[in-house]
Amino acid sequence: xxxxxxxxxxxxxxxxxxxxxxxxxxxxxxxxxxxxxxxxxxxxxxxxxxxxxxxxxxxxxxxxxxxxxxxxxxxxxxxxxxxxxxxxxxxxxxxxxxxxxxxxxxxxxxxxxxxxxxxxxxxxxxxxxxx
Numbered sequence: 487x488x489x490x491x492x493x494x495x496x497x498x499x500x501x502x503x504x505x506x507x508x509x510x511x512x513x514x515x516x517x518x519x520x521x522x523x524x525x526x527x528x529x530x531x532x533x534x535x536x537x538x539x540x541x542x543x544x545x546x547x548x549x550x551x552x553x554x555x556x557x558x559x560x561x562x563x564x565x566x567x568x569x570x571x572x573x574x575x576x577x578x579x580x581x582x583x584x585x586x587x588x589x590x591x592x593x594x595x596x597x598x599x600x601x602x603x604x605x606x607x608x609x610x611x612x613x614x615x616x617x
Contacts, residue, residue, distance in 0.1 A: 499591050503541060507536075525568075537557060562588045
């Protein structure tokens with residue numbers, strides 16, 4: 487049961503990043519303008535896309551889970567602070583705390599790993615190490 491729940495949890499955490507990364511590709515110019523309007527250099531957008539889309543896919547697959555989970559936890563908190571810290575706007579406040587919650591989920595992945603149904607788990611079993 488734990489292996490299945492770990493897989494489902496990873497997929498749940500990763501979906502928002504996969505979808506968001508893809509939408510940044512399809513709406514590149516608008517996303518770049520929004521970033522710049524918020525004081526973030528638009529030149530960082532390719533790295534954001536790589537982290538969101540690539541990192542999301544890696545988390546879903548359970549590949550380099552702990553390292554990518556650290557990166558996505560930091561990214562989640564940073565985007566909360568930069569883009570969602572307007573607590574006068576109820577939707578921004580909800581988005582802020584959603585990002586903090588996702589960071590918490592990623593920290594659990596750092597602590598416990600990807601689980602048995604993952605590429606990390608498969609590699610660990612092949613090397614005779616616990617996952």
